[in-house]
Amino acid sequence: MNQEHLHSQYKAIVIGGSAGSFQVISAILQALPEKFPIPIIMCLHRLKHVRTGFVEALNIKSAKVIEEPEDKESIRRGGIYLAPANYHLAVELGNTFTMSTEEMVNNSRPAIDITFQTAAYVFRNKLIGVLLSGANKDGAIGMKYIHERGGITLIQDPAECLIDTMPKAALDITSVDYTYKTNQIINFLLTLHKQYVA
Amino acid sequence: MQEIEIADLRKITEIIQSSHDYDFTNYAMSSFKRRIQRVIELYKLSSVDALVKRLEADQNFFKEFLSEITVNVTEMFRDPTFWRELRDDIIPNILLNNDTFSIWHAGCSSGEEVFSIAILLKEMGILDRVKIVATDIDHVILYRARQGMYSMKNMELNGKNYIQFQGKSSLTDYYREEGGKAIMNKDLVENVEFREHNLVIGDPFSKFDLVLCRNVMIYFNQTLQNQVLKLFHASMHKYAYLAIGAKESLIWCEIANKFIVVNNEEKIYKKIKD
Numbered sequence: 129m130n131q132e133h134l135h136s137q138y139k140a141i142v143i144g145g146s147a148g149s150f151q152v153i154s155a156i157l158q159a160l161p162e163k164f165p166i167p168i169i170m171c172l173h174r175l176k177h178v179r180t181g182f183v184e185a186l187n188i189k190s191a192k193v194i195e196e197p198e199d200k201e202s203i204r205r206g207g208i209y210l211a212p213a214n215y216h217l218a219v220e221l222g223n224t225f226t227m228s229t230e231e232m233v234n235n236s237r238p239a240i241d242i243t244f245q246t247a248a249y250v251f252r253n254k255l256i257g258v259l260l261s262g263a264n265k266d267g268a269i270g271m272k273y274i275h276e277r278g279g280i281t282l283i284q285d286p287a288e289c290l291i292d293t294m295p296k297a298a299l300d301i302t303s304v305d306y307t308y309k310t311n312q313i314i315n316f317l318l319t320l321h322k323q324y325v326a
Numbered sequence: 327m328q329e330i331e332i333a334d335l336r337k338i339t340e341i342i343q344s345s346h347d348y349d350f351t352n353y354a355m356s357s358f359k360r361r362i363q364r365v366i367e368l369y370k371l372s373s374v375d376a377l378v379k380r381l382e383a384d385q386n387f388f389k390e391f392l393s394e395i396t397v398n399v400t401e402m403f404r405d406p407t408f409w410r411e412l413r414d415d416i417i418p419n420i421l422l423n424n425d426t427f428s429i430w431h432a433g434c435s436s437g438e439e440v441f442s443i444a445i446l447l448k449e450m451g452i453l454d455r456v457k458i459v460a461t462d463i464d465h466v467i468l469y470r471a472r473q474g475m476y477s478m479k480n481m482e483l484n485g486k487n488y489i490q491f492q493g494k495s496s497l498t499d500y501y502r503e504e505g506g507k508a509i510m511n512k513d514l515v516e517n518v519e520f521r522e523h524n525l526v527i528g529d530p531f532s533k534f535d536l537v538l539c540r541n542v543m544i545y546f547n548q549t550l551q552n553q554v555l556k557l558f559h560a561s562m563h564k565y566a567y568l569a570i571g572a573k574e575s576l577i578w579c580e581i582a583n584k585f586i587v588v589n590n591e592e593k594i595y596k597k598i599k600d
Contacts, residue, residue, distance in 0.1 A: 200578065212572070220354060229399050229544070
């Protein structure tokens with residue numbers, strides 16, 4: 129891991145995933161210490177018309193409480209957020225969330241590109257973008273934008289992905305700082321955590 | 327395409343205000359910026375300045391701009407459990423004390439939810455006893471709402487929602503198909519008043535027993551949400567209901583204490599103080 133990336137100034141981690149990412153997300157959430165301070169904002173493709181069940185499933189194994197934010201809710205230190213069904217989830221200036229019911233992007237609502245781009249706009253180089261397994265190209269443009277704004281980009285190793293289209297799409301159009309397997313992603317987060325404890 | 331900066335957005339809202347008397351200054355930045363980006367791409371404009379020039383000079387372009395900038399993605403019976411709650415709990419409560427009542431549908435867009443409420447009331451046998459006023463900022467979309475013509479492609483989802491709503495018949499009973507379009511039965515909305523109204527600068531124009539404004543205020547910042555909630559408050563009878571979208575909230579608004587939460591899952595509130 130690049131030493132320059134090891135600091136305690138991060139404002140948020142955004143995670144995008146689709147087909148094949150649920151196990152990875154579960155493993156990450158399970159491994160996170162309860163006091164992990166950096167807000168995590170997850171945009172995972174999900175059934176558009178099933179409002180309940182997903183966040184509950186993620187909560188089962190995690191020591192942290194995962195929630196679907198409401199419009200204009202403040203992003204809290206240590207908060208873990210999941211984009212709700214059938215809404216785009218955007219980060220707004222002033223450190224709040226904004227919901228949107230706009231047209232689907234990449235055939236998705238929530239769309240990872242929207243969450244990533246708005247987060248990168250607000251958090252600039254104090255953002256980490258993580259893109260996991262998935263079967264379409266959503267998130268690639270978002271990763272490119274995170275990189276352009278000086279943030280860190282991390283993809284799940286395509287070799288480990290159940291479906292590698294999504295991380296590969298990011299690799300095609302932007303520079304990626306880290307290509308990691310699930311356990312390496314977890315180590316990365318735990319290493320970062322130490323920066324905040326120290 | 328260059329990044330749109332905050333200063334660009336300010337330029338745009340200023341020109342809209344001075345040339346057209348619409349106020350977008352307190353729209354939520356992230357979505358407003360995306361809508362602007364969309365218009366620039368749609369009309370193949372070279373820059374923000376090109377957009378500003380066009381907005382300044384071209385009255386007809388502004389009308390189109392207004393239609394593109396507002397989000398008109400909607401469904402019939404979106405969140406079926408909300409509509410069930412309305413039918414099984416909220417409306418029966420209103421009927422306890424009123425033989426007739428009134429509904430304001432604020433930000434009705436292309437009218438899918440207007441037809442939803444009309445179908446719901448018809449199935450309750452009270453459609454002729456309810457006065458519905460449906461408003462939107464954009465008169466082009468209001469015209470479409472009044473027409474009640476929807477792409478058949480969308481009717482599949484609408485029909486699914488209707489089944490989950492557990493309606494009395496089939497959604498197909500309320501429209502006929504013609505040239506790939508679903509044409510809604512006109513009698514459903516014959517008593518609906520469609521009118522242009524801008525939540526940002528509009529005044530209260532009547533008092534209502536139920537206000538529906540789902541997924542509209544998400545496009546506003548907190549300042550404007552506060553202001554619009556005051557407008558709703560002034561437009562509601564005491565003990566009237568207000569419904570907002572599933573992921574919206576009033577709890578951080580200045581006058582939240584004048585409302586109580588009736589149903590937090592479906593985001594239904596009741597006005598308890600004048």
